[in-house]
Amino acid sequence: SGALRPRLAFVGCGYLGSTYAACFAELGYEVVGMDVSVEKVAKLSQGVLPFHEPGLEALLKRNIDSGRLRFTTSVEEIAEFADVHFICVGTPQRPDSDGADLSYVEAAVTELAPHLSRKALIVGKSTVPVGTATWVEELVARHAPPEAGIEVAWSPEFLQEGFAVEDVLRPNRVVFGVNSDWARGMLYAVHKGVFELAAAEDRQVPVVACDFATAELVKVAANAFLATKISFINAMADLCDTTGGDVTLLARAIGYDDRIGPKFLRAGVGFGGGCLPKDIRAFVARAEELGVGDSLRFLGEVDRINARRRTKVVTMAAEMCGRVSGPAGPDLSGLKIALLGVTFKANSDDVRDSPALSVARKLMRAGAVVTAYDPEGMATAKDVVPDVIYAKNIPEAVEGADLVCVLTAWEEFRHTDPAALTGLVDHARVIDGTNSLDPVLWTGAGWKYRGMGRPAHG
Numbered sequence: 001s002g003a004l005r006p007r008l009a010f011v012g013c014g015y016l017g018s019t020y021a022a023c024f025a026e027l028g029y030e031v032v033g034m035d036v037s038v039e040k041v042a043k044l045s046q047g048v049l050p051f052h053e054p055g056l057e058a059l060l061k062r063n064i065d066s067g068r069l070r071f072t073t074s075v076e077e078i079a080e081f082a083d084v085h086f087i088c089v090g091t092p093q094r095p096d097s098d099g100a101d102l103s104y105v106e107a108a109v110t111e112l113a114p115h116l117s118r119k120a121l122i123v124g125k126s127t128v129p130v131g132t133a134t135w136v137e138e139l140v141a142r143h144a145p146p147e148a149g150i151e152v153a154w155s156p157e158f159l160q161e162g163f164a165v166e167d168v169l170r171p172n173r174v175v176f177g178v179n180s181d182w183a184r185g186m187l188y189a190v191h192k193g194v195f196e197l198a199a200a201e202d203r204q205v206p207v208v209a210c211d212f213a214t215a216e217l218v219k220v221a222a223n224a225f226l227a228t229k230i231s232f233i234n235a236m237a238d239l240c241d242t243t244g245g246d247v248t249l250l251a252r253a254i255g256y257d258d259r260i261g262p263k264f265l266r267a268g269v270g271f272g273g274g275c276l277p278k279d280i281r282a283f284v285a286r287a288e289e290l291g292v293g294d295s296l297r298f299l300g301e302v303d304r305i306n307a308r309r310r311t312k313v314v315t316m317a318a319e320m321c322g323r324v325s326g327p328a329g330p331d332l333s334g335l336k337i338a339l340l341g342v343t344f345k346a347n348s349d350d351v352r353d354s355p356a357l358s359v360a361r362k363l364m365r366a367g368a369v370v371t372a373y374d375p376e377g378m379a380t381a382k383d384v385v386p387d388v389i390y391a392k393n394i395p396e397a398v399e400g401a402d403l404v405c406v407l408t409a410w411e412e413f414r415h416t417d418p419a420a421l422t423g424l425v426d427h428a429r430v431i432d433g434t435n436s437l438d439p440v441l442w443t444g445a446g447w448k449y450r451g452m453g454r455p456a457h458g
């Protein structure tokens with residue numbers, strides 16, 4: 001019966017694990033989420049999500065109430081309970097290098113394995129360097145009772161923050177990295193609910209069944225491609241800036257070619273977050289270890305183009321405010337600059353590697369006083385950059401400002417009436433770091449508008 005309706009455990013209840021646990025419970029599976037943090041488990045057990053993700057908390061509450069979902073700190077409990085154990089722990093960048101830190105994966109596997117007393121599948125979901133699945137198999141061979149016959153598979157995830165529930169319930173593909181028929185069958189059984197939902201909605205979810213290395217590479221290749229797309233369009237924005245072109249129209253025009261596609265061509269302050277930046281660096285580091293560093297050297301350039309976006313906002317700020325740049329960069333002392341948006345993107349409270357906070361630091365280093373408002377990210381941002389003055393709302397943030405910088409594409413900013421802000425600021429100047437505002441609307445309300453790779457307005 002295990003193969004028909006497998007019971008699932010998710011090891012690591014951070015962003016990834018808690019989203020998957022709640023979504024699979026929603027699909028009808030019996031699920032236990034396990035985490036070493038007593039505090040996190042207590043919160044999740046009460047139906048409280050420790051981060052912002054649209055739609056997820058309702059799903060969490062509903063499935064806890066239904067009895068299909070619970071959380072624990074006990075590895076013994078999940079070892080006893082589950083047929084399939086998903087490893088969802090973090091793989092952060094190492095402090096001393098660009099490589100990935102696999103110590104959480106190692107701890108999760110070596111702590112779980114000795115308690116597994118019957119046939120079960122361990123499925124890696126964390127983003128890892130190619131070769132990790134084989135290493136996990138070796139760890140399992142060393143730490144699990146041999147008679148249990150524990151197997152390993154790799155099934156990367158592609159969820160985007162802000163759309164995580166949809167991405168898990170309605171994935172555009174699933175990837176099964178396996179080396180046995182049993183493991184492949186088990187992964188099909190685990191995803192039965194996903195396939196049934198798709199069928200009911202007249203969709204199909206493509207499955208790519210492959211070896212370990214391919215499965216591991218798919219994940220980093222996808223993120224590397226997305227990062228490359230963004231840096232490509234940002235490089236085009238530089239060309240537009242020097243020639244008077246408009247990168248938003250350029251992106252639209254090339255995006256109509258369906259070989260290129262319209263998505264991930266929004267020029268702006270560049271990519272951030274817990275995934276894209278660290279994943280491309282770890283990918284480059286791994287390629288170098290494998291002796292094929294040359295093949296990924298271009299990703300270093302993708303990273304550098306991205307880093308320059310953040311400096312560019314500071315240079316633009318100086319230009320707009322009539323400040324000259326010395327050898328040490330621009331002097332922004334005495335200026336009050338308001339930032340709208342602190343998270344790494346809209347619809348998230350995540351500030352990891354946030355371009356907005358990086359800009360905030362650079363502005364303050366150049367002498368500016370920085371105020372900020374964000375619909376969801378204030379609490380997380382305060383911990384990381386405490387010397388910004390955090391405001392309760394947009395008007396409070398822009399009050400008396402010499403310059404306003406919009407750094408994430410929250411709907412709230414796009415729907416703000418610029419005319420209502422003109423009277424509050426000292427100088428009606430705006431840098432649209434997301435190219436999401438309407439320049440005509442803002443200049444009509446008396447603002448000087450500058451986007452990223454668009455002609456100046458006003």
Ligand code: UGA
Nearest residue numbers: 157158159160161230264265266270271272273275344345
């Ligand atoms: C990314 C991938 O999109 C997911 O498929 C993947 O599963 C995830 O990483 C992961 O590895 O876990 P996420 O980090 O949530 O998801 O964010 P994205 O929506 O991809 O945005 C990344 C960054 O690129 C953001 O800073 C965003 O503002 C920026 N971006 C995105 C642009 O600058 N321009 C665009 O056109 C699109």
